[in-house]
Amino acid sequence: MNDTLGVNSxxxxxxxxxxxxxxxxxxxxxxFYAEEWHWQVSLGTWxxxxxxxxRRCSCATDGxxxxxxxxARRNWKS
Numbered sequence: 001m002n003d004t005l006g007v008n009s010x011x012x013x014x015x016x017x018x019x020x021x022x023x024x025x026x027x028x029x030x031x032f033y034a035e036e037w038h039w040q041v042s043l044g045t046w047x048x049x050x051x052x053x054x055r056r057c058s059c060a061t062d063g064x065x066x067x068x069x070x071x072a073r074r075n076w077k078s
Contacts, residue, residue, distance in 0.1 A: 043072040 034041050045058045047068035057067035064070075 042076045044068075045070055045072050 033039065045068050047055045048058050050056050055067065057064035057070075059070070059072065
């Protein structure tokens with residue numbers, strides 16, 4: 001049995017175009033908020049994958065207590 005509930009054809013879903021440079025839009029939005037709210041911006045660390053597959057902090061400190069989640073420089077406030 002092949003019953004439909006008043007559907008004669010499939011609905012066409014229009015394709016969605018993506019921005020050519022989404023990172024550029026994100027950067028522009030981040031800059032806008034930093035300027036608008038007078039937020040200070042500092043370079044931070046990130047997670048890296050080592051050759052053995054472990055995640056490590058980009059600061060290269062063995063046993064970093066907050067890997068990928070702290071300012072990249074110690075004197076970041078100055």
